[in-house]
Amino acid sequence: MNINPDIPATTAVPGEKELIEEAVALVASYPKVPITVDCVIFGFDENELKVLLIRSDLPLFHGKWSLLGDFAGDQEELDDAAYRVMRSRTGMDDVYLEQVRTFSNPKRHPGGRVLTVAYCSLLNIEHHQLKTHENELHWHSFNGLKDMAFDHQEVLDYCYKWLQKRMQEHPLGLNLLPDKFSLRELQNLYEVVLNVKLDRRNFRKKFFSMDLLIDTGEYEDDVPHRPGRLYKFNFQKYEKNQRSWIGIDF
Amino acid sequence: MNINPDIPATTAVPGEKELIEEAVALVASYPKVPITVDCVIFGFDENELKVLLIRSDLPLFHGKWSLLGDFAGDQEELDDAAYRVMRSRTGMDDVYLEQVRTFSNPKRHPGGRVLTVAYCSLLNIEHHQLKTHENELHWHSFNGLKDMAFDHQEVLDYCYKWLQKRMQEHPLGLNLLPDKFSLRELQNLYEVVLNVKLDRRNFRKKFFSMDLLIDTGEYEDDVPHRPGRLYKFNFQKYEKNQRSWIGIDF
DNA sequence: TCAAAAGTGTTATTGTTACACCCATGC
């Protein structure tokens, strides 16, 4: 790289400055598209999977439910944009967030072509108070949702499938629970999200055998029956022992 | 919807036409970004994983290898754009292609901000002849690749991890082999891509027990040793018997 | 006849499923 960009290395070869100008001109000549991020924010409450929604602020979709989203800033990394959306609308921070997929149907926005990159987030409803209730921002039951704004139904359905798959391979779901949880809560979570019925003893055996639950020594409170032990998840140990080879399974 | 858009349903409420105009104006007011698709096209030849590359045509990256990519058309679905890239540069068609991830680092293109959506493709090198060799388009060994143009090294590494994971859950890898293949070829493929050593007898048992291999009755040819039986993969049967619940495994 | 890979079974171990009874607590 030249120290002084005004003096090219040789007179025959263009300097880095010229090359960059050329690249800038090239990029400027290409079609551009508005980009949004849309956040599918899952929660778990009262034994139901919930998703954080607002009323669409686009009059064309008056009354319809919409995911939380916003246009991406000019020089903004999309992960940052997704975090910004979460923070600005809910005050939530430091949560699990992951890019899931980009939706590019040219008809997906009635105002013209808009790409959206879907992000999926999982958080514990109790630990994060909504900072606003503008546009009826609220936790909506995942089941029975239909006829959302834009292509948000499709985005949501895709993210739900993603969640189901991902939860079986990674301890994602624990982000939906409080820090301390009973095994019953954990099992309910898996049963509800994966839509299966699991054997209680086998479920316990499975989780205990992974040796990733830390017994807090504490017990549930305010339950109208024998209280269960409360556990924490050992995320540290999990991170350390990542398996690489699993097996062929299809 | 109004039959005649010039006469709103009521005088107080704006008609659909006005709402759409409003949406169009809104979209027009937002920042726009150029979008590209980049195709990571994997092949398998001489017992090595290969990837289809060209020399970057951006002078700034003179001599560096680049994925096949192009800007997305104004009203083009990104899947279509990825297909177009494959077809226009290689003549290949009707191949496995899937969106993997969007890369949005604002610094990833020296000419300014350009988003790219990475697609991953798997095909059999023998069955698809390159239609051109412009820009040194060729099958490059995956191993030992480094210092590519743009962030293409990162994109490629991400797609490789994606491939490894995906190949264990779906019979993706078969797209890399000829229609008829021996079990040795199949095992080599898995060993190379997943970078593991597998027991031959257990590997056979595994695949036969899935009952998805069709014995063609034919045998290898031109091998300097006892020829192996050739099989086809029963994609139809596989598609029909998709499992929904697998299990908790992490 | 040699080299090279094809083809083939058994055993030990591990993980998974199915299943039923007593226990602790709140009401």
Place this chain on the structure above:
DNA sequence: GCATGGGTGTAACAATAACACTTTTGA
């Protein structure tokens, strides 16, 4: 004392991992 869910063990079964010899072909 009763309703509710907590907590526990075992046996059958399925899947996986480890391991070695004979067969077939081309050269």
